[in-house]
Amino acid sequence: MSAAPGDQYAPREIDKYEAIYGRDFVSPGGAACARECIARLALRPGDRVLDVGSGLGGSALLMAREFGARVDGMDLSAEMVARARERCRQQHLEDRVRFTRGDCLDLAASRVYHAVYSRDVFLHIEDKARLFRLLREVLVPGGRLLFTDYCCGEEAPSDDFAAYVAERGYHLLPLARYVECLREAGFVAVEGEDWTARFIDISRRELDALPAAGLGADEQEDLRRGWQGKIVRAERGEQRWGLLTARTEEAGA
Numbered sequence: 001m002s003a004a005p006g007d008q009y010a011p012r013e014i015d016k017y018e019a020i021y022g023r024d025f026v027s028p029g030g031a032a033c034a035r036e037c038i039a040r041l042a043l044r045p046g047d048r049v050l051d052v053g054s055g056l057g058g059s060a061l062l063m064a065r066e067f068g069a070r071v072d073g074m075d076l077s078a079e080m081v082a083r084a085r086e087r088c089r090q091q092h093l094e095d096r097v098r099f100t101r102g103d104c105l106d107l108a109a110s111r112v113y114h115a116v117y118s119r120d121v122f123l124h125i126e127d128k129a130r131l132f133r134l135l136r137e138v139l140v141p142g143g144r145l146l147f148t149d150y151c152c153g154e155e156a157p158s159d160d161f162a163a164y165v166a167e168r169g170y171h172l173l174p175l176a177r178y179v180e181c182l183r184e185a186g187f188v189a190v191e192g193e194d195w196t197a198r199f200i201d202i203s204r205r206e207l208d209a210l211p212a213a214g215l216g217a218d219e220q221e222d223l224r225r226g227w228q229g230k231i232v233r234a235e236r237g238e239q240r241w242g243l244l245t246a247r248t249e250e251a252g253a
């Protein structure tokens with residue numbers, strides 16, 4: 001098992017994240033950004049998708065509702081899975097979306113998924129080589145992988161950034177290293193896009209909307225400090241955000 005990400009996803013913390021990211025989401029840009037990422041997968045109705053670290057289920061439910069996909073969401077956190085299941089029931093999507101508790105480092109080879117999708121989860125995983133080998137083995141030939149994740153710059157981190165990463169227990173890579181890791185794991189057509197400018201823009205907008213999020217003063221102040229810190233580190237080029245896409249080789253290639 002991977003180490004659980006500590007108290008970061010305790011119930012009250014989840015509430016706070018959802019207040020700033022938007023209903024059903026715990027990742028930058030909420031539903032709008034998810035919709036844009038999912039569109040890149042060019043899903044066909046009936047395609048099977050694995051959402052790794054599905055959180056509150058926002059992306060998985062959106063893929064089923066708007067793109068006709070059949071989605072398995074998996075997450076290490078029992079609390080996230082319970083909440084995602086409840087939202088799935090509320091939206092009457094149980095026939096197309098299933099949420100299970102699990103560690104992505106325990107995935108078994110299946111070659112059944114047309115796409116693997118993940119948003120801001122792999123920062124929690126130290127053994128990226130193993131992770132990508134496992135993800136390749138759940139995809140059909142020609143299956144697509146898309147994920148966003150926090151990344152770091154190429155330079156040595158400042159004390160401030162090193163302390164932030166250590167406190168969170170994150171395992172961040174520079175974007176170029178992520179691309180190499182995916183190729184080393186056997187993925188092809190690997191591409192990495194630096195979305196740091198977008199991250200700054202999204203974070204600023206989330207910060208501006210914070211007063212309307214319905215949180216108490218302490219919670220608001222906590223998030224405000226956190227978001228300002230991310231923006232400053234991203235403007236310095238230390239904290240980065242990447243979109244990675246790749247696919248498995250076609251059958252017979």
Ligand SMILES: C[S@@+](CC[C@H](N)C(=O)[O-])C[C@H]1O[C@@H](n2cnc3c(N)ncnc32)[C@H](O)[C@@H]1O
Nearest residue numbers: 002025026027053055075076077103104119124
């Ligand atoms: C930042 S949240 C993102 C949630 C969701 N992807 C979203 O966009 O709203 C990260 C999620 O990864 C999950 N996670 C962390 N380590 C994991 C692991 N080893 N296997 C599966 N999920 C994991 C956490 O429980 C959490 O729900």
